[in-house]
Amino acid sequence: MKILITGGAGFVGSHLADKLIAEGHSITVIDDLSTGRYANIEHLEGHERFRLIIDTVMNQSLMEDLIRDTDRVFHMASAVGVRLIMEQPVKTIETIFHGTDVVLKFCSRYRKPVLIPSTSEVYGKGASVPFREEDDLLTGATDKHRWAYACAKTLDEFLALAHFKETRLPVVVVRLFNTVGPRQTGQYGMVVPRFVHAAMKNEPITIHGDGTQSRCFGHVLDVVEGLTKVLDTPACLGQVINLGNDEETSIKQLAEKAIELTGSTSELHFVSYDEAYGEGFEDMQRRVPSLDKARRMIGYQPTRSLADIINDVIREAKGSSAAGSTNA
Secondary structure (H helix, E strand, C coil): CEEEEECCCCHHHHHHHHHHHHCCCEEEEEECCCCCCHHHCHHHCCCCCEEEEECCCCCHHHHHHHHHCCCEEEECCCCCCHHHHHHCHHHHHHHHHHHHHHHHHHHHHHCCCEEEEEEHHHHECCCCCCECCCCCCECCCCCCHHHHHHHHHHHHHHHHHHHHHHHCCCEEEEEECCEECCCCCCCCCCHHHHHHHHHHCCCCEEEECCCCCEEECEEHHHHHHHHHHHHHCHHHCCCEEEECCCCEEEHHHHHHHHHHHHCCCCCEEEECHHHHHCCCCCCCCECCECCHHHHHHHCCCCCCCHHHHHHHHHHHHHHHHHHHHHHC
């Protein structure tokens, strides 16, 4: 097939491009490189079934041409990371919603199957753990910028499902839970690369809050396996599906695991949320997905553990350091 990946130079999008190329598909990536990196897809340049376009999904005439000429769309372009959301809330909302609106409009016009990734953030301050797709959503007040991302993604979901309801657009929404692994950077607050890179340098590892807050980390290769399966499964159309890993760990335990696996002498340094993000920042204590629906509908089963994830990030970081030394 001919497949379009928006945001395909990003962390998840680039791994998705690798998988689809390996399966024999022809891939077009559009990315403005605002948060994606050319290095993520540089190895695909020159491949006869790969094309990179450096532009924005806001370019409507270009997007119409690309979507008309493709068989399906993975809309991975988005603003990412808590720090970016806190620092640039206007850009966050505009990038997420306007970009999705453009993609859905042309997918609807030309009847193209499309995957819309959402986020575990939409569950907000929900207390019913594990989070199930049919749960009520509870976010904070609108003067807390931390919730702008969750609300913009929730609006994405409403819009995608409205297209399905009105015209039976073949669309599926996937809520991703803390996807991590090689190629992810700590630039916008992503915790795993931030902890691993600090540990490898024996620098203090900064933890926001008291570290008892827990998350579930899914390896990007497990997640992209699920992404392709949901769009291949007709029963998934018009559905919202959680993807990730349901192995729960506290942020303090994550930091300790990074220290253990790197053989680091790093110490833990705790700072308040207010100090890290400004006064009034709100966070959720636990974020655990129910994967029952994904298991039932696509046979989804993550196979890589947290230790696997950290070791993969360590290997990549060592490879980058070695390459840098060689080039120097």
